Amino acid sequence: MADAKTINPNAPTSETVLAVKHFTDKTFSFSLTRPPSFKFRSGEFIMIGLMGEVKGRVKPILRAYSIASPSWDEKLDFYSIKVEDGPLTSMLQHIKVGDKVLLGKKPVGTLVCDAVLKGKRLFLFSTGTGIAPFASLIRDPEAYEKYEQIILTHTCREVGELKYGYEIVEAARKDPLLLDIFGEDFGQKLHHIPTVTREDFAMKGRITNLMESGELFKHVPGGAFNPAHDRAMICGSMDMTLDTKALMEKFGLTEGSVSRPSTFVIEKAFVG
Numbered sequence: 001m002a003d004a005k006t007i008n009p010n011a012p013t014s015e016t017v018l019a020v021k022h023f024t025d026k027t028f029s030f031s032l033t034r035p036p037s038f039k040f041r042s043g044e045f046i047m048i049g050l051m052g053e054v055k056g057r058v059k060p061i062l063r064a065y066s067i068a069s070p071s072w073d074e075k076l077d078f079y080s081i082k083v084e085d086g087p088l089t090s091m092l093q094h095i096k097v098g099d100k101v102l103l104g105k106k107p108v109g110t111l112v113c114d115a116v117l118k119g120k121r122l123f124l125f126s127t128g129t130g131i132a133p134f135a136s137l138i139r140d141p142e143a144y145e146k147y148e149q150i151i152l153t154h155t156c157r158e159v160g161e162l163k164y165g166y167e168i169v170e171a172a173r174k175d176p177l178l179l180d181i182f183g184e185d186f187g188q189k190l191h192h193i194p195t196v197t198r199e200d201f202a203m204k205g206r207i208t209n210l211m212e213s214g215e216l217f218k219h220v221p222g223g224a225f226n227p228a229h230d231r232a233m234i235c236g237s238m239d240m241t242l243d244t245k246a247l248m249e250k251f252g253l254t255e256g257s258v259s260r261p262s263t264f265v266i267e268k269a270f271v272g
């Protein structure tokens with residue numbers, strides 16, 4: 001019989017894979033069962049993992065993953081990069097429906113509505129798999145109650161990498177819960193601005209450059225950036241996060257946190 005002292009209440013739970021979808025040779029999404037006791041705020045992240053061998057010993061290999069489904073959903077969605085020699089993603093990219101994945105117990109994070117003050121427009125700036133927490137937020141009614149317009153930007157190197165973004169935006173616009181609360185015209189509150197840096201595309205360039213040139217603001221309702229009522233969340237690589245943060249500060253916003261809400265928040269995207 002297990003000794004009560006050896007049972008760790010924070011130990012990950014073992015969840016079942018419900019779906020897997022491969023988007024490109026570098027990205028895939030998957031869904032897991034959600035334990036009834038697992039509570040989180042839309043936009044938070046959690047440790048995800050598999051048992052693996054590290055220096056000859058089998059142990060849990062866990063990495064931080066943004067939850068890509070909203071807090072009210074029955075299942076948990078994730079969007080992951082595939083790193084060929086990554087300790088976790090080299091194994092995780094091969095999961096199949098019915099497999100087990102470890103799920104941590106303590107969701108945390110700053111990309112939550114509680115950390116950003118009320119405003120008119122909420123900009124969600126993402127690159128690559130940094131879009132994942134925003135897949136959660138754009139399906140949460142709270143975001144649309146707090147902000148009149150939500151502008152999701154997603155910048156990738158290649159056009160093919162934008163597909164996940166198109167799918168989550170379409171799913172949000174058709175979400176029965178959001179349509180029920182906000183009515184038929186609800187889709188007009190959500191704006192999707194995909195941009196590409198290394199291939200030809202309608203909107204070409206880094207989001208930082210598109211903001212500095214003013215190009216982005218020609219394509220969003222409300223025009224130029226206004227710190228009096230614009231708010232932002234940032235999620236991408238370390239460089240993108242820091243450059244976009246500097247730009248927000250130049251535009252007159254100040255960084256907030258859950259304990260001190262302000263006008264923008266950041267979180268770097270995690271590499272599984």
Ligand code: A2P
Nearest residue numbers: 127128155156157197206207208237239240243
């Ligand atoms: P670029 O192709 O000009 O490097 P990555 O895969 O390296 O994380 O990049 C994802 C996307 O983020 C790419 O389109 C890339 O543009 C863009 N990006 C990379 N660094 C920055 C940065 N410092 N500021 C804004 N966008 C960036």
